[in-house]
Structures are given as structure tokens and as C-alpha cells.
Amino acid sequence: MNKRFERGNVTLGFVLLLFALGMLILSGLQQQLSHQKFLVASEVGFLKQYASAVSAQSWGSQLSWQPQQSWHCQQQTENGWKACVRMQEKNEAVMAAFGIVSGQKTPLILWEWGTLVNSRWSAVPHGWLDFCPFDEVTRCQLPQ
Numbered sequence: 001m002n003k004r005f006e007r008g009n010v011t012l013g014f015v016l017l018l019f020a021l022g023m024l025i026l027s028g029l030q031q032q033l034s035h036q037k038f039l040v041a042s043e044v045g046f047l048k049q050y051a052s053a054v055s056a057q058s059w060g061s062q063l064s065w066q067p068q069q070s071w072h073c074q075q076q077t078e079n080g081w082k083a084c085v086r087m088q089e090k091n092e093a094v095m096a097a098f099g100i101v102s103g104q105k106t107p108l109i110l111w112e113w114g115t116l117v118n119s120r121w122s123a124v125p126h127g128w129l130d131f132c133p134f135d136e137v138t139r140c141q142l143p144q
Contacts, residue, residue, distance in 0.1 A: 045101070049108035052099025056081035057110050060097050064119045067093070071143050084142050091115040094133060095123075096142055109142075 056076075060083025063074055073084035080100030087093050093116045098107035113127035132140035 045104060046108070048101045049099070049104055052080065052101050053097055053108050053110045055079065056083050056099045057095065057097035057112065059083060060085070060095055061114075061121045061123060063121070065093075065116055065121055066119060067091075067116050071096075073143055082142075085116070085121065086139075087116065091117060093121070094129075095121060096132070 056079075059076060059079075059081050060074065063083065065085045066072055067087045068085075069087055071084045071086050073082060075082045081097070082099070083095060083097040085093050085095050093114055095112045095114055096109050097112075098109045100107060109132075111129035111132060112123055113129065113133070114121050114123040116122075134140050
């Protein structure tokens with residue numbers, strides 16, 4: 001064989017190997033980027049739901065409420081806010097508030113203990129709840 005034609009085969013093989021390794025690394029980075037994009041979109045969706053629920057709760061605390069042993073709800077359709085109050089014993093009450101966010105199937109509901117005095121809501125200090133405070137599931141279901 002002629003040595004003149006054999007030059008460069010190793011170099012060409014090495015370049016192809018580097019190209020293949022680069023493609024594998026880029027593929028792995030693309031998968032990580034897709035996963036991170038999903039996580040960021042999920043976090044943004046949660047923050048939108050939380051902001052809407054806090055707004056609904058603030059709006060609901062300014063309303064006039066009738067003391068009832070069942071859920072009494074009021075809704076503001078422009079912003080998609082809904083706040084509901086349920087009386088407990090004495091003047092104690094629970095408020096559940098959430099906002100409708102497009103693209104989200106289940107709303108994030110914020111719960112808060114408070115009192116109803118003269119049909120006005122007053123939140124108790126440290127009354128924030130992460131969950132429905134009632135033992136029975138049926139008491140936690142808000143009216144449609």
C-alpha cells in the first residue's frame with residue numbers, strides 16, 4: 001500500500017468520535033433543559049395560583065358575611081375570585097378562598113380562621129391553615 005493514501009484516517013476517525021461524543025452530550029443537555037423548563041412552568045403556575053388565592057382572600061375579608069352553619073360563598077367573576085365562609089361555634093368562622101387561573105385544573109385553596117362580628121370578617125392572629133380544618137371530608141367541600 002501506498003503510505004501517501006493512508007494519512008489522515010486516524011485523524012478522521014478521531015474527529016468522528018468527537019462529533020459523536022458532542023452529540024451525546026448535547027442530547028443529555030437537551031433532556032435536562034426540557035425537565036428544567038417543565039419545573040419552571042410548574043412553579044410559575046403555582047405562584048399564579050397562590051397570588052390569585054391571596055387576592056381572593058383579601059377581597060373576601062372586605063365583604064359583608066351572613067353567619068351560617070353551612071358554606072356561604074361570594075364570587076367576583078372579573079378576576080375569578082371566590083371566597084367562602086362557614087360559621088363554627090360562638091363567633092368563630094373559617095374562610096376558604098381561591099382564584100381561578102387558566103390552565104390549572106384544581107385551584108389552590110387558602111384556609112384561615114377568623115371571627116364574624118356584625119357581619120364583618122376579622123382574621124385571628126396566626127389563623128392561617130395549610131389544609132381544611134374539618135375532620136369530615138364533606139364539610140371541606142365548597143359549593144360550586
